[in-house]
Amino acid sequence: MMLKLSFLVSCIFFPFLFFLPVFSHSQYPRLQPNGSLNDSRNQQSFGFLKNIQGCRKGENVKGIRDLKMYLSHFGYLNYQNNPNVTNPKEGHFDDELEAAIKSYQVYYHLNATGTLDEPTVSTMATPRCGFPDKETHQHSEKPFNFVSRYRFFPGKPKWPKGKRHLTYAFGSGFPTRFVPAVARAFGRWATASQYFTFSRAESYPSADLTISFSRGSHGDFPFDGPGGVLAYAYAPTDGRFHYDADDRWVVGAVPYAFDVETVALHEIGHLLGLEHSQIRDAIMWASFNPGVTKGLNFDDIQGIRALYGS
Structure with a gap:
């Protein structure tokens, strides 16, 4: 609970969130609360x-x-x-x-x-991460220099010096077929950072990082159903990372669905201390297109190494 940062503050003044997600156990269509399948592909929370x-x-x-x-x-x-x-x-x-x-x-x-x-x-209207793009609400009409656009959270929160090995755990009901994809995402950040190592924790309460699927209002940031906000994670050292269970999740590039590993790469970046990037090809770019996979970009790698000094 040390650093909720302005992310939680920003969520407080977002009262219009009309989020009613439904958990999906299947590979492609969503599973409704009554057990029936709904494969409507045009419903969007930002419609x-x-x-x-x-x-x-x-x-x-x-x-x-x-x-x-x-x-x-x-x-x-x-x-x-x-x-x-x-x-x-x-x-x-x-x-x-x-x-x-x-x-x-x-x-x-x-x-x-x-x-x-x-x-x-x-x-x-493009589905995206739930974390804000900006913290200061300052308007700018000047073009950006796109050589390096990684950013950190206000105050540059990060994991304490010497805390280089982080453990992660999955919430109850997390689909086992998605576990390897998330583990690969942690491995990619370990290689890119040249600083962190990761391993799966023995128990959920003991983990530094926790990953789960959630629906609707679940105690922190509320989700919004298909489309809209896909996932969010907190800055160090909170460690929470949630997927919206009402979106269509797959491993790989599948039309009308979102790649678990791609979104994990993005949210793990937040867990480690990176904010959104202004480079479109960076994994820390805020939005995601269905049917597309994405990896770490030079901007992401420069950002994590700048933050931790590797």
Whole structure:
């Protein structure tokens, strides 16, 4: 409980999360609570964005409130500290929202139009990690230097010096067929870091890192069902890593499904102290496409070595 950081704080002001995940025991379709299978491939938790595509400053549109909450959670908007805004939940597209959208567009290498154009909606609707992209809510319309864009959490929390071997354990009901994929992800970080080693703990309570599938409101960050937020993990030294059980999980590149190992690589990066990267090919890039596998990038490797000095 030492370092929940601003991630937990950011989750507090994300009240619109309409997350109702369902655990999946099968290789591909989701298993509903009544035991029936639902293979609807178009349901997305960020689907409201399609209904407000094209809106711009000055308009009053149903769904703008959800857009404001989306941008607030992921670090682009902070009405709480703006005395000029009396009702941040209303459906008005104001100056502050336009600036937040421009900041989002710059972060994701889009044209900074300030309008909710098709490329912006498409990017926002892509399934992603639940951790915020930014912590400060500062707007920027300047292009980034993409030579090295790894980032650390505020205060650079990391595992204590001398704590170079970390143990991990899987929660009750974690599918055994996914265990080797997660173990491979730990092995890749061990090789990349030239610092850490990992092994499976004898028991769940004794592990430094815990991995599980969760649904809905489960005591910390709530999940959202298919699409939307796929997984999240905490900064050092909390150690928790959760997958959204309502998404379609597989090992490898399978259409309409997400690779367990790819997402594990990303979330383990958070567990070790890396924030999201602004390089698209990095594993610490915030979003994931179904049917795609991904490995560690030079930016990820530079980041972990810079943090731990190897």
